[in-house]
Amino acid sequence: MSSSSSSSLPALTSLLQQSHIDDHDQILKAANTALKHSKADLDAQRIKIVALLKLDRFDDAIHAFNGGGDKLKERARLEYAYTLYKTGKPSEAAELAQHGDDRGYKHVAAQASYRTEDFRRAAELYQQLVAQPEDDAEADLRINSGAVDAQLEWAGQGDLVLKKKPGRQDLEAYETAYNAACGSIARGELGQGEVLLKRARDLCNALEDLGEEEKRAELLPIGVQQVYVLARQGRREQAEEMAREVGLEGIADASTRHIAQVNRIAASGAAGNPFMAQRLLAKGIRASEPDHPFRFQTSILDQNKYAIDLKSLKFSGTAESTAEILVKRQSPNLDAYYNSLSVINAAAYAKARTGKEALKHILPLLERRPNDVGSILTIVQLYVLTGNSASAINLLESFFGRLEKLSSAAEADMRFAPGLVGAMVSLYHNAGRRAPARRILANAAQHWRRRKAAERPSGAVHLLKAAGSALLDSPEPEHQHLATEIFSALHKEDDSDRYAAAGLLAASPSSAAPSSLTASLQPIDRLLSTLDTDALESTGIAQPASTTAVNTRKRPASDEQQTKPTKPKRIRTSRLPKDYDPSKVPDPERWLPLRDRSTYRPKGGKKGKAARQALLSQGSAPTAGGESEGSRPGTPGGAGAEVVKGKVPLGKGGGKRKGKR
Template sequence: MAEPAIVALNSLLRSASIDDHAQALDLASAAIRAAKGNGPDLAAVQHARVVALLKLDRYDDALRAIAEGGDALEKQCMFEKAYALYKTGDLAGAEVVLRAAGPVAGRVKRGLKHVAGQVAYRAEKFDQAAAIYHELSANDEDAKYGEENDLRINLAATNAQLQWQGKSWAVPEEEKKPAGEDLEAFETAYNAACGCISRGEFEQAAVLLKRSRDLCETTEDLSEEEKKAELVPIIVQQAYVFTQLGRFEEAAALQKSLDFKEIGESSTKVVAQTNALFLRGEINPYLAQRLSELIPEIKGNDRLFEYQDSVLKHNKSVLNLQAQKFEGVERAASKFLSQQPVPSLSKSNVDLGVLGAAAASQLKTGKEALRHILPLLKSRPDDVGLLLTAIQFYVQLENPAAAVNLLEAFFKRLETANTPDHADVRFAPGLVALAVSLYRIQGRYSSIRSELAKAAVHWQKKTDLGAPGPGIDLLRAAGIELLRSSHPADLAAAGEAFSHLIAARPNDPVVQAGIVASFATTDIEKAKPYLDVLPSADEVTANVDVQALLAAGVAAPLPVAQPTRGKKRTLAEADVPAVQKQQPSQQTATKKRRKRKLPKSYDPDKKPDPERWLPMRDRSYYKPPKGKKGKRGRAAEATMQGGIVREEHETLELVAGAGSVKVEKAPSGGGGVGKKKKKGKK
């Protein structure tokens, strides 16, 4: 027979409305103390106690109650345990519980999926969270009233986070545009504004945030205290948007309207205080660095997302650099980045590497900075931010060869690692684009095609057919570049890239044309399905008026202009364009060449002198003139030990074993024997 306390609790649980969770907890605790044995009624009471603790936000106590109930209660309270672990910040533990839950049915399964979506969102696995919310939206047979609105809010928030994370390709285009129903509630309007901010659409974000604020202030579903709490993140976001739009006075006014002491969420408080420090304007860097240290650290489950934390660390490092704290910034960057097992391309790590380079070089640039950065790069070869900084300085110094050598050495090191994580970094779209840009500066177009071909092969293996991914745009660019080559291997690689892309982008005309261009000469059967889809040349040029283009000033091909001799143009003729002066008949006419004149003594039957190109004195039959002039020349030649004096006024440099000997003509005055000066008339 059941105990009276258990009977009372069961009666309470069967009541239509239970608002006093503290009363339910007291009855459940009393029933557990009075119960004897482990009957089914006791399990129900223990479950009720766990639920009451969760309703009272006593998540640690709920976990202890589940542990005290044994394996049977833990198996029954899978949903409650996962939710409690999520609220305490133990995301890894919550994921373990969700995986162990196994197949369940009905409302329990749907509840676990909701918790799984929240855990994935908080763990910043936004692609998983989006997949869960899409699945819940598609299967609504067990949905509760009002759940559709919650799913739309959570999905909009997840899409905004995906775009902030740099995964805009993972968000469907139709979900990026705010719908009409998003303007009906302040939560959906706020999330739609966040999506616009992540895409840089600040004007539209300002409109949506104003709409969200108006809806929040006029809603009747919240108390005044709840409205104040909900308005804080909206106002903080408005101030940020106004700052991006250059409306600093409005942003500063919004920041002053906030009372930091009344902000409950620590993450929101940190963001608000950081923005307030920025809006102070130009202040002493040492004072700004001191004020940044007064911003409290976030503890517990309410923490910043990775991109927010990255901005906060970036700001603090910049302020430390301005305050000349170079050693501290470089030491912190080196300590953190040296612990990374794989080269990281995350924005926070790359920024930290750049700031570490600035600290190591003490804010110097050019060759001075490279003298400090290059030795540091040897000790941290996987620091991507440090590598990019060195490459940037080499490019500024107009030394792209050294920049390419650094990048290729980094690529080679990643290729020898032979792990999937290293390969993803090796063929990251940003680094591949950097390599292509450097090769283009050097004119190495074959290297460009080789690099893009290797990247295309990698991302074809990584990206599922038809699924969007980070390598989709790279595959498209690689296919276009490979088509510029006439080599069969490059055309085949381009065909594979476009064939992989057609499933993800079936309506992209560039992809369709790429398939036709790739297989037109090798495998026409693969190109045939897209021949009819592409427009014909007549369709493309149907509305083109050639005569109108020519009349508007399109350059027409002209023959090479011949220089005119003996005739000067008037000012009026000089102002007339060459296209207007030259008639169509004159453009195609060939100009008659002037016949070359030959000497009068030319004899076509006489063989020309083979030594006619040599100076007269160097010809074999040359005989020097006789007389004083000839003697003087022979005497000059005799002084040179076989050397040749070209002219009397020339200077010669004779390269000998000991050096150069210069022979110059002696001046004709000053003590030399010269002609006597004739006497003038007295």
């Protein structure tokens, strides 16, 4: 290459950098022309990659990076991270974006964390970007933040969501309204989710800068969610009509298309025919990479598949396929996906049986997987449904005992997992065992208080509140002191939490309670303003039912009830004897055996004579009352004395005589 051509390359790359050409194809052509003279020009290579990214040619961009080598990847690190994200490698993109401090790196890291389902990290990054928006589009940040909040709700980490109720700005664009609707649906607020979905649809239809094809592409996910909400509400006819309106042909996204197909099957009559539903689902059971559903969606889709298999009586195949997955996973673990597979595996072994019959088939599974949380909770549930709460308590207590013997931190976290502790406390409360319930809550609270707020699981805050409330009623001073420490720590972490403030106020002495606690709570006068104390006193206050003893405190009867004559108890005629005469007084000795009554007269003959001789023996002579010889004497000792019957002696002549030979 001549010196004149090499000297013109910097000028060409400078011209490309300063150009105001809006057509990215022209920029790409200019960059390719420059690279023909010098393939090693990093500036020209970077300009080419930016043009390819602008044109959404991500596969060509990653090919250009691989051809440019490590120097190009280091020079265009941000572009390389974004290219990795768009070509289905979000984990590598997130790791690479962590090494940069610019806002562009934070954007890429947030999007990559969202795709890898690290929603906690994505939420932190977007909070940093929203705090200092600078030149970023505020609407885009609001849309992305709303999407992350919705995913946090779906992933069971709703406690990290700072804004639960949509604001006015969220209702001004269809993207933010759709994200707010998804968050409401994830929380189970189906009514509000339906309203927000209709709002998002109306806003999208009202846009004038979108063509009909673009509107249809944006309305497809909204329609899919509407089908889901209508099906969950039991409005199957409307759900089926909406599913036909949405259609499947125009959905380009593979995962969205498969989810739409599943919702359509669930809303239609095919759901009642498991064989037909299985055939329809088999057409697109897996979406292609990198366009794959999130994990919570994959879990639900797998559960749908296994549920249809069970309804199709494929018990052996379902048991084998789920067991193969469970064996590869180390137990015990608290992963919801694998625990749901354990439940399905137990249902397959039970062959759709319930109650005690199902327990006979599921209990042997504990010998193979004694620490399988899903199987243990399934058996506990069956014990409770069959009225055998004692066995359910023993099963969970033995499982906690095995975890206690393991000294690792993971087993300790599992032992005091909020869900397992809640199940154990619920069983104790149903059995009326308050002391062990408080003890396990106290141990769990002590365990999680040693961790920072960011290191605790999502339900640890609710567990600490429940523990503090239960320990306040404990008669032990150490429990009351622990309750004070729990509510004090919770109030320090979040001074706007009214529950923590009320708990700290209840745990603190009245003289030592700070005035700031009462300021955050509603005044007592306002709480009691709608109560009628006179009406409560006149009608009586209901007493709570006791599980250990019968509540003896009853409301006294009124004067009118005391003076009102009581009706005689009516006796059913079926319980009366046939010869019953209401005018006659019943025999007081009717409950005694016939031989023990005073009116008893033995029959004549030899047996009767022997009986009379027995009655006259040992002081049984006729009394002064003039009773005859054959009458029965009075019972010695009076009423209530024990009657002793003696054997009748037989004489020698009682036997049959032999004839003379």
